Structure formats: C-alpha cells, structure tokens
Amino acid sequence: MERTTVNDTAKAPAAAFTGDVYVTPIKKAEPPSRLIASLVRFTPGARTHWHSHAGGQTLHVTEGIGYVAGRDGQVIRMRAGDTVWTPPGEEHWHGGTSTTCMSHIAMLEGTDDSDGTTWLEPVTDEQYTAAHQQR
Template identity: 70%
Template structure:
C-alpha cells in the first residue's frame, strides 16, 4: 500500500471543453490495472465536447447540478450522489447547468495506448439550451 501523489489542478483544454473546467487526475493506470480517475469541476454553463470512450465511462456527481446527454437526445440530470454509466462507444457530453457549478468523478479504463477517448465537435449553444429545457 502507498499514498499516491496527486498532480496539480489543471485547466481542461479549450479544444475539448467549452467554458472553464478544472481537472484533478488522482489515478493513472498501473499494470495490470487500466483505471483512470479524475475529479472534474465545471463552472456554470461549462461542458465537454461530444465524445465517446472505447470501454465506457462512469460519472459520479459530488456537488452541484449538471447533465449527461447522449446523441439520441437522452438527458440525465446529475445531482450529488448520482452516478451515470456511458457504455462503450456512446457519443455523449456532460457539464454544469447554467446556474450552478458541477463536480464529478470520471472513471474509465485506458486501452493500453491511451485513455480510449474519441473527442468530437463542441456542443453548440443551441444543443446545450435544448438539453437544459
């Protein structure tokens, strides 16, 4: 057993996120595990681009209010304690409501050559507004 060092908080890259998003990576893969774990904080209205994960992703909300939205139009509203599983390959986005911060743990398995995330186009303001109503 050992205490793992935690990397400093980083601002999420603008080419993959809209608005201010901050990430604390708390676990990177160690053989044989492929687990990747991050704490992600979204400011009001901030969100990811559309994306998918090769092996799926678990999101667990710790604070605030947010959404997880799939391409088929399904909208799941996140509140503290809520957990959402996005299956492998499902295109989706997640982020905060326009009135509240949102914080969640993001857990996924890496693929051996990275984290298995396929990043796509930004979520438009129209798509965001449609999901929030």
C-alpha cells in the same frame, strides 16, 4: 498498498471543453490496471465536447447539478450523489447547468496506448440549451 499525494489541478484544454473546466487527476492507468480517474469541476455553462470512450465511462457527481446527454436525445440531470454510466462507444457530453457548478469523478479504462477517449465536435449552444429544457 500505496498512498499518493494530491495531484496539481489544471485547466482543461479548449480543444475538448467549452468554458472553464478544471481537472485534478486521481489515478493514472498503471499496468495491470487500466483504471483512469479524475475529479472534474465545471463552472456554470461549462461542458465537454461530444466524445465517447472505448471502455465506457462512469461519472459520480460530488457537488452541484449538471447534465449528461447522448446523441439519441436522452438527457440525465445529475445531482450530488448520483452515478451515471455511459456504455462503450456511446457519444455523449456532460457539464454544469447554466447557473450552477458541477463536479464529478470521471472513471474510465484506458487502452494499451491511450485513455480510450475519442473527442468530437463542440456541443452547440442550441444543444446545451435543449438539455436544460428536458428537466
């Protein structure tokens, strides 16, 4: 058994996020475990770029309201307490609404040599706005 102290929060990189997003690492992959977990905080209008995960991803919302959307047009409105699973390889994005912050714990499994995330292009303003209209 081991207790770790709180890790420093850092601004998420503009190469993978739009707007102001802050990440606090919770768990790094340390063999034999491949679990990676982070607390991610999105300000209003902030979101990830399109991306996918080799082993899928679980998002557990801790505060606020936000969206997760897939390439197939499916949009899930998430609230505090909700948990959403995106399967391996599914291209998606997630973030806060245009008027509210949203925080979630992001959990995924890394691979032997990376965190298993494939980052793609930014979500356009039109795609982001369309998610709001699918309430």
